[in-house]
Amino acid sequence: MKWSLIAVVAAFTIVSAGTQSHLLRGSPVNSLCADLIHPAGYSCTEDTIQTKDGYILALQRVASRAQNLTLQYGPPVLLQHGLFMAGDVWFLDSPKESLGFILADHGFDVWVGNVRGTRYSYGHITLSETDKEFWDWSWQDLAMYDLAEMVQYLYSVTNSKIFLVGHSQGTIMSFAALTQPHVAEMVEAAALLCPISFLDHVTAPLVERMVFMHLDQMVVALGLHQINFRSDMLVKLVDSLCEGHMDCSDFLTSITGKNCCFNASRIEYYLDYEPHPSSVKNLRHLFQMIRKGTFAQYDYGLLKNLLIYGLSKPPEFKLSLIPASLPMWMGYGGNDGLADVTDVERTLAKLPSRPELLYLENYGHIDFVLSTSAREDVYKHMIQFFEAKRKYSS
Numbered sequence: 210m211k212w213s214l215i216a217v218v219a220a221f222t223i224v225s226a227g228t229q230s231h232l233l234r235g236s237p238v239n240s241l242c243a244d245l246i247h248p249a250g251y252s253c254t255e256d257t258i259q260t261k262d263g264y265i266l267a268l269q270r271v272a273s274r275a276q277n278l279t280l281q282y283g284p285p286v287l288l289q290h291g292l293f294m295a296g297d298v299w300f301l302d303s304p305k306e307s308l309g310f311i312l313a314d315h316g317f318d319v320w321v322g323n324v325r326g327t328r329y330s331y332g333h334i335t336l337s338e339t340d341k342e343f344w345d346w347s348w349q350d351l352a353m354y355d356l357a358e359m360v361q362y363l364y365s366v367t368n369s370k371i372f373l374v375g376h377s378q379g380t381i382m383s384f385a386a387l388t389q390p391h392v393a394e395m396v397e398a399a400a401l402l403c404p405i406s407f408l409d410h411v412t413a414p415l416v417e418r419m420v421f422m423h424l425d426q427m428v429v430a431l432g433l434h435q436i437n438f439r440s441d442m443l444v445k446l447v448d449s450l451c452e453g454h455m456d457c458s459d460f461l462t463s464i465t466g467k468n469c470c471f472n473a474s475r476i477e478y479y480l481d482y483e484p485h486p487s488s489v490k491n492l493r494h495l496f497q498m499i500r501k502g503t504f505a506q507y508d509y510g511l512l513k514n515l516l517i518y519g520l521s522k523p524p525e526f527k528l529s530l531i532p533a534s535l536p537m538w539m540g541y542g543g544n545d546g547l548a549d550v551t552d553v554e555r556t557l558a559k560l561p562s563r564p565e566l567l568y569l570e571n572y573g574h575i576d577f578v579l580s581t582s583a584r585e586d587v588y589k590h591m592i593q594f595f596e597a598k599r600k601y602s603s
């Protein structure tokens with residue numbers, strides 16, 4: 210019983226069948242600049258910041274071949290990845306296909322965020338990854354500490370308001386952080402891919418099933434704090450699960466919805482980089498959103514809520530607090546099993562501003578970062594939006 214539960218959790222984000230053993234291949238990837246960006250001929254430097262709660266985060270700064278580090282940089286843009294991903298996801302395809310490279314080619318000063326727990330930002334001033342306290346956080350901490358402090362850092366280094374790009378969990382973090390006036394005022398405009406603040410219309414079948422089974426609570430009962438797909442245990446479990454009673458051949462569809470346009474023959478290569486670790490508490494928080502349909506802080510249960518928040522229910526993040534004057538652009542897809550259109554519409558109704566929208570009927574959740582045609586379908590429009598704001602503000 211225990212084993213199969215862990216296996217299902219592991220299976221939650223494994224991208225494809227038949228490639229699980231691949232997760233163990235090669236050493237852990239720790240230098241984004243050395244692994245993906247320098248080889249493509251781009252300049253890349255890395256800064257680290259320390260969050261107020263002690264995590265050490267890496268931020269890469271990328272510029273195109275045409276520039277170099279002593280030159281004047283263009284407008285800063287911060288890329289914020291999604292769940293079980295890290296900053297590598299913006300650079301996995303060719304320079305002509307990947308958003309990180311494309312923005313650099315357009316003269317943007319590209320900064321790459323990596324949240325706590327990912328392999329690029331794997332550190333804390335006092336805690337080690339084997340301490341359960343190291344994993345005591347969810348997306349609200351990623352928003353209020355990691356993202357807020359990255360924005361602050363870029364703002365002070367570049368002396369300029371920044372453009373913000375988020376995907377998936379990166380959009381949850383963005384919405385939450387932008388409800389804070391001191392964060393919003395440092396942001397020039399935000400472009401959100403697969404925007405999520407409400408999650409109760411998730412249609413990805415395996416996710417629905419795990420939420421229904423209360424899998425998150427069972428995992429906590431097993432004493433797990435970290436979800437790390439590269440641990441021997443999880444790799445073996447997923448292997449056996451997929452060889453056994455579960456059809457893993459369409460795994461990505463069962464956890465994210467149907468994707469139209471990424472290159473499936475590259476999955477083994479993608480698995481050299483993704484997935485990255487996250488915390489069990491984060492998964493629980495996301496499951497709370499799916500169950501309750503709220504965009505609120507972590508629910509500890511009645512007694513602990515009273516202790517921590519002074520309220521029986523966790524306080525909600527109010528989208529109405531995001532300034533109407535903050536320009537926003539959103540790209541969302543008709544086949545996205547996580548950022549469902551119904552939930553996106555509810556988000557839109559709650560925002561004081563009228564974001565510019567790009568709806569792609571055939572796009573799924575992963576297509577927005579890995580589609581081979583995203584440059585034309587998505588990024589071109591995002592860059593037009595940024596350049597219009599840039600002209601307007603300068």
Ligand SMILES: *[C@@H]1O[C@H](CO)[C@@H](O)[C@H](O)[C@H]1NC(C)=O
Pocket residue numbers: 277278279280
């Ligand atoms: C970088 O730009 C500066 C200023 O234009 C120039 O002096 C320097 O030679 C350039 N460095 C490289 C490595 O191209």
Ligand SMILES: *[C@@H]1O[C@H](CO)[C@@H](O)[C@H](O)[C@H]1NC(C)=O
Pocket residue numbers: 472474475581
């Ligand atoms: C898909 O990826 C493979 C392996 O990298 C590559 O050889 C092929 O050209 C790609 N196909 C398309 C349509 O991009």
